[in-house]
Amino acid sequence: MDLAAIPVLSLDANKDELPALIGSSFRTFGFAMIRDHGIDQDLIDRAWALTRQFFAMPVETKMKYFNPGQGGARGYTPFRTEVAKGATEKDLKEFWHVGRDLPPGSPLAATMPPNVWPKEIEGFRETFSELYAQFDEVGAKILSAIAIDLGLDAHWFDPAIEDGNSVMRLLHYPPVGEGAGGAIRAGAHEDINLITLLLGAEEAGLELLGKDGTWLSIAPPEGAMVINIGDMLQRLTNHLLPSTTHRVRNPSGDRAAHSRYSMPFFLHLRSDFRFVTLPECISADNPDRYPVSITADDYLQERLREIGLKA
Numbered sequence: 001m002d003l004a005a006i007p008v009l010s011l012d013a014n015k016d017e018l019p020a021l022i023g024s025s026f027r028t029f030g031f032a033m034i035r036d037h038g039i040d041q042d043l044i045d046r047a048w049a050l051t052r053q054f055f056a057m058p059v060e061t062k063m064k065y066f067n068p069g070q071g072g073a074r075g076y077t078p079f080r081t082e083v084a085k086g087a088t089e090k091d092l093k094e095f096w097h098v099g100r101d102l103p104p105g106s107p108l109a110a111t112m113p114p115n116v117w118p119k120e121i122e123g124f125r126e127t128f129s130e131l132y133a134q135f136d137e138v139g140a141k142i143l144s145a146i147a148i149d150l151g152l153d154a155h156w157f158d159p160a161i162e163d164g165n166s167v168m169r170l171l172h173y174p175p176v177g178e179g180a181g182g183a184i185r186a187g188a189h190e191d192i193n194l195i196t197l198l199l200g201a202e203e204a205g206l207e208l209l210g211k212d213g214t215w216l217s218i219a220p221p222e223g224a225m226v227i228n229i230g231d232m233l234q235r236l237t238n239h240l241l242p243s244t245t246h247r248v249r250n251p252s253g254d255r256a257a258h259s260r261y262s263m264p265f266f267l268h269l270r271s272d273f274r275f276v277t278l279p280e281c282i283s284a285d286n287p288d289r290y291p292v293s294i295t296a297d298d299y300l301q302e303r304l305r306e307i308g309l310k311a
């Protein structure tokens with residue numbers, strides 16, 4: 001595979017060879033690009049319009065939906081709150097989180113707070129509930145392809161992600177003026193979850209750290225989804241699938257006067273899932289790196305503390 005270019009795969013046209021193709025892309029880059037992902041374009045367009053509308057509201061209005069005790073799990077998180085693990089400058093971004101609406105009485109409710117919705121914006125709840133459901137579906141298809149490529153049953157992940165703690169993030173990076181200091185839109189980090197499905201990366205800035213130590217720009221064609229491996233899948237696969245460091249650098253030239261909006265869907269396991277390294281991913285050359293088991297929620301809480309979202 002060409003190390004300089006992430007292939008753009010089609011969820012339609014490449015259906016049969018998808019496990020091998022996406023597996024190869026993930027092993028090489030920790031990233032893949034997917035077109036024909038099946039999420040309704042009208043729905044996506046509506047979601048962008050509502051995202052712009054939300055962030056355009058006065059900060060006092062947005063702050064009504066900030067709940068600092070909750071690790072940013074739902075609702076609004078203000079500009080310059082999150083900090084990449086090990087970084088000193090907070091990110092130049094604000095965001096909104098949508099989670100899963102659990103069935104009533106679910107034992108998982110203790111680790112998954114209910115959603116909050118901005119009452120100022122009509123159609124927000126309906127639009128993002130539908131988009132969450134569609135992301136969920138695409139995510140399950142991608143995980144199924146990954147399972148097949150790993151030599152697992154195509155449905156291996158189904159019970160592991162049932163009622164999973166996935167979070168959809170609406171991100172706004174305001175224009176970057178003078179005075180950003182050393183801060184950047186999103187400092188170099190790895191995602192915590194299993195896989196991330198990202199819309200909106202057509203606006204430049206997203207970069208991954210290649211195996212050779214240089215930053216590679218990620219430039220998807222219009223409408224394509226960028227997908228990357230997170231730490232949870234890296235752990236489960238004993239590092240066969242790498243959770244690749246990435247960042248969003250500041251814009252230059254005339255783009256500096258523009259906002260950037262993006263929408264990652266962080267696909268998570270069920271909170272009570274217990275990590276046990278996949279035997280298929282353990283070998284004499286690659287012995288089990290995680291002999292001590294931990295639940296997905298314990299792992300998540302530890303990581304949220306590291307990035308300043310939890311006390």
Ligand SMILES: O=C(O)CCC(=O)C(=O)O
Nearest residue numbers: 171191201206248262264
């Ligand atoms: O905005 C982007 O393109 C990427 C965002 C990201 O990496 C994240 O929120 O974890």
Ligand SMILES: [Fe+2]
Nearest residue numbers: 189190191246
């Ligand atoms: Fe990320």
